[in-house]
Amino acid sequence: MLSRSAFVFSALSAIVLGGCASTAMGPSASADLQARSGSAVAGKVSFSEANGRLRVEAMVSGLTPGEHGFHVHEAGDCSAPDASSAKGHFNPLGKAHGHHASVERHGGDMPNLVANAQGEAKYSAEVAGLSLNGPTGVVGRSVVIHADPDDYKSQPAGNSGKRVACGVIAAR
Numbered sequence: 001m002l003s004r005s006a007f008v009f010s011a012l013s014a015i016v017l018g019g020c021a022s023t024a025m026g027p028s029a030s031a032d033l034q035a036r037s038g039s040a041v042a043g044k045v046s047f048s049e050a051n052g053r054l055r056v057e058a059m060v061s062g063l064t065p066g067e068h069g070f071h072v073h074e075a076g077d078c079s080a081p082d083a084s085s086a087k088g089h090f091n092p093l094g095k096a097h098g099h100h101a102s103v104e105r106h107g108g109d110m111p112n113l114v115a116n117a118q119g120e121a122k123y124s125a126e127v128a129g130l131s132l133n134g135p136t137g138v139v140g141r142s143v144v145i146h147a148d149p150d151d152y153k154s155q156p157a158g159n160s161g162k163r164v165a166c167g168v169i170a171a172r
């Protein structure tokens with residue numbers, strides 16, 4: 001069961017931006033995606049801090065069309081063929097899994113990635129509760145794309161299925 005607080009949305013905590021070009025200034029980080037679980041997924045994810053949030057931008061190919069769970073995972077280790085080595089969602093505040101705009105969410109919970117009919121996704125979001133470094137920092141962790149959509153409520157990972165891509169997040 002979800003607590004009522006799971007539905008308390010903070011309108012500004014995650015803003016999905018469509019198609020903004022990146023002109024990132026200052027420190028940033030990136031992850032080169034590696035195909036996992038037999039997929040052909042490729043691409044890159046970039047991270048920078050903006051407006052007190054973490055701006056996450058990605059260009060990805062080789063996906064199945066539609067929505068895919070997209071999270072920062074705890075461990076910066078993509079070595080397992082199924083990316084299980086990345087462990088669970090990055091959860092610095094010890095919360096339950098939830099919608100990215102909810103108070104009750106893992107820090108690593110982000111909006112789903114949406115692939116077009118060609119299996120390509122262009123993504124840009126500003127995510128609250130994450131940063132590049134420090135206790136909520138993503139550098140040294142990993143970013144994972146799942147086969148299925150995150151339903152934003154099933155525990156502990158939104159029922160988003162296999163891990164089809166994984167990339168270790170490194171400062172650049």
Ligand SMILES: [Cu+2]
Pocket residue numbers: 069070071072073089144145146157
């Ligand atoms: Cu995940």
